[in-house]
Amino acid sequence: MSETGTQSLTDDIPASGVFDPPAELAAQANVTQADYDRAAEDRLGFWADAAGRLDWTKPWDEVLDWTNPPFAKWFTGGELNVAVNCVDRHVDAGRGETVAYHWVGEPGDTRDITYAQLKDEVCRAANALTSLGVQAGDRVAIYLPMIPEAVVSMLACARIGAVHMVVFGGFSPDALASRVEDAGAKVVITADGGYRRGAPSALKPAVDEALTKVSGVDHVLVVKRTEQDVDWTEGRDQWWHDLVDGQSAEHEAQAFDAEHPLYIMYTSGTTAKPKGILHTSGGYLTQVSWTHWATFDLKRDTDVFWCAADVAWVTGHSYIVYGPLSNGATSVMYEGTPETPHRGRWWEIVQQYKVSILYAAPTVVRTFMKWGAQELEPFDTSTLRVLGSVGEPINPEAWLWYRKNVGGGTATVVDTWWQTETGAHMIAPMPGVTATKPGSAQRAIPGISAAVVDEEGKPIEPGATGYLVLTEPWPAMLRTIWGSDERYVETYWSRYGKDVYFAGDGAKLDEDGDIWLLGRVDDVMNVSGHRISTTEVESALVSHPTVAEAAVVGATDPTTGQGIVAFVILRGDAQDSGEDLVTTLRQHVRKEIGPIASPRQIMVVAELPKTRSGKIMRRLLRDVAENRELGDVSTLTDSSVMDLIGAKMPASS
Numbered sequence: 256m257s258e259t260g261t262q263s264l265t266d267d268i269p270a271s272g273v274f275d276p277p278a279e280l281a282a283q284a285n286v287t288q289a290d291y292d293r294a295a296e297d298r299l300g301f302w303a304d305a306a307g308r309l310d311w312t313k314p315w316d317e318v319l320d321w322t323n324p325p326f327a328k329w330f331t332g333g334e335l336n337v338a339v340n341c342v343d344r345h346v347d348a349g350r351g352e353t354v355a356y357h358w359v360g361e362p363g364d365t366r367d368i369t370y371a372q373l374k375d376e377v378c379r380a381a382n383a384l385t386s387l388g389v390q391a392g393d394r395v396a397i398y399l400p401m402i403p404e405a406v407v408s409m410l411a412c413a414r415i416g417a418v419h420m421v422v423f424g425g426f427s428p429d430a431l432a433s434r435v436e437d438a439g440a441k442v443v444i445t446a447d448g449g450y451r452r453g454a455p456s457a458l459k460p461a462v463d464e465a466l467t468k469v470s471g472v473d474h475v476l477v478v479k480r481t482e483q484d485v486d487w488t489e490g491r492d493q494w495w496h497d498l499v500d501g502q503s504a505e506h507e508a509q510a511f512d513a514e515h516p517l518y519i520m521y522t523s524g525t526t527a528k529p530k531g532i533l534h535t536s537g538g539y540l541t542q543v544s545w546t547h548w549a550t551f552d553l554k555r556d557t558d559v560f561w562c563a564a565d566v567a568w569v570t571g572h573s574y575i576v577y578g579p580l581s582n583g584a585t586s587v588m589y590e591g592t593p594e595t596p597h598r599g600r601w602w603e604i605v606q607q608y609k610v611s612i613l614y615a616a617p618t619v620v621r622t623f624m625k626w627g628a629q630e631l632e633p634f635d636t637s638t639l640r641v642l643g644s645v646g647e648p649i650n651p652e653a654w655l656w657y658r659k660n661v662g663g664g665t666a667t668v669v670d671t672w673w674q675t676e677t678g679a680h681m682i683a684p685m686p687g688v689t690a691t692k693p694g695s696a697q698r699a700i701p702g703i704s705a706a707v708v709d710e711e712g713k714p715i716e717p718g719a720t721g722y723l724v725l726t727e728p729w730p731a732m733l734r735t736i737w738g739s740d741e742r743y744v745e746t747y748w749s750r751y752g753k754d755v756y757f758a759g760d761g762a763k764l765d766e767d768g769d770i771w772l773l774g775r776v777d778d779v780m781n782v783s784g785h786r787i788s789t790t791e792v793e794s795a796l797v798s799h800p801t802v803a804e805a806a807v808v809g810a811t812d813p814t815t816g817q818g819i820v821a822f823v824i825l826r827g828d829a830q831d832s833g834e835d836l837v838t839t840l841r842q843h844v845r846k847e848i849g850p851i852a853s854p855r856q857i858m859v860v861a862e863l864p865k866t867r868s869g870k871i872m873r874r875l876l877r878d879v880a881e882n883r884e885l886g887d888v889s890t891l892t893d894s895s896v897m898d899l900i901g902a903k904m905p906a907s908s
C-alpha cells in the first residue's frame with residue numbers, strides 16, 4: 256500500500272526467517288547453551304545454583320518439596336531476608352553510591368536514589384511500620400502512584416516479614432475495598448495524589464471511601480506528592496513524612512523462612528472475582544533475580560534498565576523492584592504516561608539516562624507505531640540494546656517496528672511470556688543463544704518445562720494448536736490463591752491432573768518447536784468448526800500498512816457458530832476510505848490467514864476499550880458486536896470509549 260507512505264516491515268526479516276544473536280552480544284552473553292544443557296540434565300541443581308546468587312542466612316535442606324502437589328515448597332528450611340538481598344548486601348559490598356533508581360516524575364521533577372539512600376529509607380519505613388504495630392505475616396495495602404515511596408513501602412514490608420498487597424492507583428474505591436477486605440489488610444499506605452496526563456489526580460479520597468466499606472484498617476499513611484487538599488481522619492491518618500522521616504535509619508533485619516509469604520497480587524478480574532495470587536520469598540526471588548539477569552542479559556555495571564510498567568502489576572513487582580534490586584542494577588522509574596507532555600517523552604528519558612534495556616507492552620509499541628517513527632527522531636536512543644515485550648502476544652509487525660525504530664535495527668527483542676501466577680519469565684528467548692522469530696515467545700527458559708497439549712493433555716504435533724501447560728513446578732510459582740486452596744487447585748491444577756499447570760493460554764507449535772502464544776483460551780473463536788485465535792486475526796490486520804491497532808472478537812452467528820468482528824484503529828497517515836478500506840482489509844486477512852479468518856464486519860474506530868493494565872477488553876467489544884447491553888465497565892480506563900464505538904454499530908436487527 257505505497258499510497259499510505261508506510262512500508263512493510265517484513266522486508267527486514269532475514270531469509271532464514273530469524274534474527275541471529277548479534278555476535279558481540281553472544282560473545283559476552285550471560286546465558287549460553289551450556290545453561291540449557293545443565294538445566295535439562297539437572298533442573299533442581301540448576302535452580303539451586305540460581306538460588307546461590309542470593310545471600311541466605313541459613314542454607315536450605317531440600318531444593319523442592321513436591322510431595323503434596325500442587326502445593327510446592329522451594330528451598331525448604333532455608334532462611335533469608337528479601338529486602339536485605341535487594342538493598343543491604345549491595346551497600347555492604349561497597350556499592351552504596353550506585354544509583355538504584357533514576358526516578359522521573361511526570362511534571363519533570365527527578366530524584367536519583369542510591370542503594371545507600373534506599374537502605375536508609377527502607378529501614379526508616381520498616382521502623383515506622385513496626386511502630387504502628389505491624390508484625391510479620393500482617394498484610395499492608397499499598398495504593399500509591401509511581402513514586403519511590405511505593406518501592407520503599409514494599410521493601411519495608413519485606414524487611415519485617417509483612418505481606419504487601421499493592422493495588423493499582425487507577426482502581427476504584429470499590430476495587431480497593433474488596434481487595435483490602437479479602438487480604439485483611441490492617442494498614443493502607445497511600446498519597447494525596449499522583450500526576451497523570453499532566454494533572455494531579457487524587458488518591459486519598461478513594462481510600463477514604465473504600466474504608467467506609469471495610470473495617471480492620473487501623474492506620475493510613477499518606478505520602479505528600481501533589482499537595483492536594485485531603486480530608487483527614489484523626490487517629491487513623493498520618494503523614495508519611497511525619498512518621499517515617501523521624502525514624503532511625505538503623506534496623507536489624509530478621510531472616511524469614513524461604514516459604515514466608517512476600518506478597519499478594521490480585522489478578523485483573525476481567526472474568527470472575529479477583530484472585531489473590533500469593534507469592535513467597537526464596538523461590539520467587541531466585542527466579543525473578545535469575546531471569547532479570549538472564550533474559551535481559553543484564554550487565555550490572557554498564558546497563559541502565561527501564562521496565563515501563565506500573566509498579567502495581569506483577570511486571571512492576573518482579574522487574575521494577577525485586578529483579579533489578581536483587582541484581583544491584585540501575586533502573587529508571589517513570590511516574591507518568593508516554594504522551595505527557597509530548598509524544599517523545601520516553602525517548603527523551605532514554606536519551607537522558609542512556610537506557611540500554613527497555614521492557615514494555617505490545618500495546619504501547621503499537622501506540623508508538625500509530626504516532627509514527629518521527630517522534631523518536633529528535634532523540635538519541637542508540638544506547639538501547641535489548642528490548643523486552645510482555646503482557647500479550649506481540650504481532651510480528653509490532654515486533655519488527657520495535658526492533659527497527661526503537662532498537663535502531665540492531666537491538667535484540669525478547670518476547671517474554673509469563674503471568675501474575677508464574678511470578679517470573681517462563682517462555683522467552685535468551686539474547687545470546689536464541690535466534691529470534693518475530694511474534695513468537697519461542698522456548699521455555701532453562702529450568703522451566705512447558706508443553707502444548709490437546710484436550711486430553713497429549714502433546715500436539717508441530718503445526719497444531721492447543722493449550723499451554725507447565726509440566727514441572729518452578730521456583731516463582733504462585734503457592735495458592737489467598738484464602739482459597741480449593742480455588743487454587745480447581746483453577747490451575749485440575750484440568751490435566753494435580754501436577755500439570757493449566758495456563759489458560761492457547762498456543763501453537765511451529766515446525767521448529769517454537770511456541771506462538773494465541774491469547775487466552777476464552778479469546779479463541781470457533782468459526783464453522785475452525786479454531787481461530789483473535790490474536791492471529793489481529794496480527795494479520797496490524798500487518799496491513801494502514802492499521803495501527805486491531806481488536807477482534809467472535810460474535811455469535813446463526814450459521815457459523817461465531818463470526819469475526821474486527822475493530823481497527825488506523826495509522827496516523829492512513830485514510831479511512833470507507834467500504835474500499837474494509838474490502839482491502841478483508842482481502843488482506845484472507846491472504847494472510849485464509850478465507851475462514853475473513854472478518855464478517857470491520858469497524859474503524861478512534862480508540863479501543865482497555866483495562867488499566869492495557870489489556871483490550873474484548874468482552875465489551877463482544878457486547879457491542881452482539882448488540883447487547885454493555886457489561887461492567889468499571890475497570891476501563893475511559894468508559895466514554897464505548898459510547899463512541901457503540902455509535903458506529905449498525906442498529907440492532
Ligand code: WTA
Nearest residue numbers: 645646647648670671672673674675772775
Ligand atoms: C498474556 C503479565 C503472549 C497471557 C506478566 C497470560 C502474553 C497473561 C505474554 C498474563 C506474551 C503475557 N505473549 N501473551 N509475551 N505475556 N501474556 O497476569 O495471556 O497480567 O496468560 O501477567 O497475559 O497476564 P498477567
